[in-house]
Amino acid sequence: LKKKKRKKKKRRMNETTGQSCNTIVEFEQNQRQAYTNKSVQIVFLLNGCAGMLIALILIILIRKRKGHRADLTLLEGCSAGTFLMSCSRVLVSAQRLKQLNEKVKMITSVQCLALRLDFPLAIVGEYMLHLDMLFLSIERLFYFVGVEKHRRCFSVRNCRYLTLFSMLVAMANMIICYGVVLSKSNYCVPSYCPRTTFMTFTHFIIHLTITILLVTVDIVFYMIALLVHHFRNKVQKLNSLRRMQDAKERTVFHGMVFAWFVIFTMKMIPWISYFVSYFNAEAVDLLVAAQILDNLFMPISSLLYLLIHPDLGRHCKAALARFAFFHSTKNTSVVYIG
Incomplete structure (x- = not known):
């Protein structure tokens, strides 16, 4: 009797895993075009390489700078997040290009976990970027509230702790994703391993809501x-030295707001598209367009921070001035305060 019961259990397990495999195939068969389109994957690969290069340049320039600023320390965390996301994009695009001529097989979710080495980089990078952007908006608020409070709360050491905190939060989310995969180890998925393998629908909605809230709260603080x-400028009368420093900080502030607006636009549209395509598997073109726009923000966000921030923009202008086309005949003097 015990042997018969065991056989029945095995049959039930095989039936359930077979049903789950069939449902995934039906759901992913239409969306497979988004993963097996060669031109799209080449665009993703080049975009990831550009994001890695610009983020690396940004990190090197921040490291080379002699003085330390709280906003630059947090920007370094944002750049590190963008670099990890770009690395993830390069790895997954290379994997998808390799699988173009291969037949799609059904494998277990645990095997997918071993294949998709890019996934932890994407999760950690995304949360690091959005959390450090939030801390950056709070840092700007504290500066305009009071310089002493800003120095006390947002020292370089504290900003590094905040960056470390964002990394720990990202790693905690990654552990949850790994737990989801291990909880359904017998679940069959296509060999190109879509992201739905690592997230349940509830987790997907929570992840989407948190990322949208993080980006939305930024503008509230700004x-x-x-x-x-x-109102502070109306009440206080600043001396000439403080006024020049205040003008520089205002330039940084306006640059951060502009960069936030571009990132928010380039992230919000894909998020809505992902939500729609999750329910409508036939919306392949919408999914591809959303993925392209979602990946373009990686090099563009780093490039915006590189050009807009006055301390980093000077290095770019100095590098471009070496070329005859960008050479300027005007003599300009730069006064640095801080």
């Missing part, structure tokens, strides 16, 4: 900082 700065 708007409060703008109002505080406006």
Whole structure:
């Protein structure tokens, strides 16, 4: 009797795993075009390489700078997050290009975990980027509220701790994703391992909501900082030295707001598209367009921070001035304060 019961259990397990495999095949068969399109994957690969290069240049320039600033320390964390996401994009695109001529097989979710080495890089990088962007908006608010409070709360050491905290939060989320995979180790998935392998629908909605909230809260802090700065200038009379320093910080602030707006636009549209394509498996073109826009923000965000920030923009202008086309005949003097 015990042997018969065991056989029945095995049959039930095989039936359930077979059903789950069939449902995944039906759901992913239409979306497979988004993963097996050669031109799209080449675009993703080049885009990831560009993101890695620009993020690496940004990190090197911040490291080379002699003085230390809180915003640059947090920007270094943002750049590290972008670099990890770009590495992830390069790895997954290379894997998908390799699988173009291979037949799609059904493998277990644990095997997918071993194949998709890019996934932890993507999760850690994404959370690091969004959390450090949030800390950056709070840092700007504290500066305009009071310089002493800003120095005390946002020292370089504290900013490094905040970057480390964002990394730990990202790793905790990654552990949850790994737990989801291990909880359904017998679940069959296609060999190109879509992201739905690592996230349940509930986890996907929570992840989407948290990332949207993190980016949305940024603008709230930026708007409060703008109002505080406006009213403080009316009340306080600043001397010429403090006014010049304040003008520089205002330039940094405006640059951060502009970069946030571009990133928010380039992230919000893909997120909505992902949500729609999750329910509509036939929306392949929408999914491909969303993925392209979602991946373009990686090099563009780093490039914006590189060009907009006055301390980093000077290095770019100095490098471009070596070429005859960008050479300027005007003599300019730069006064650095801080």
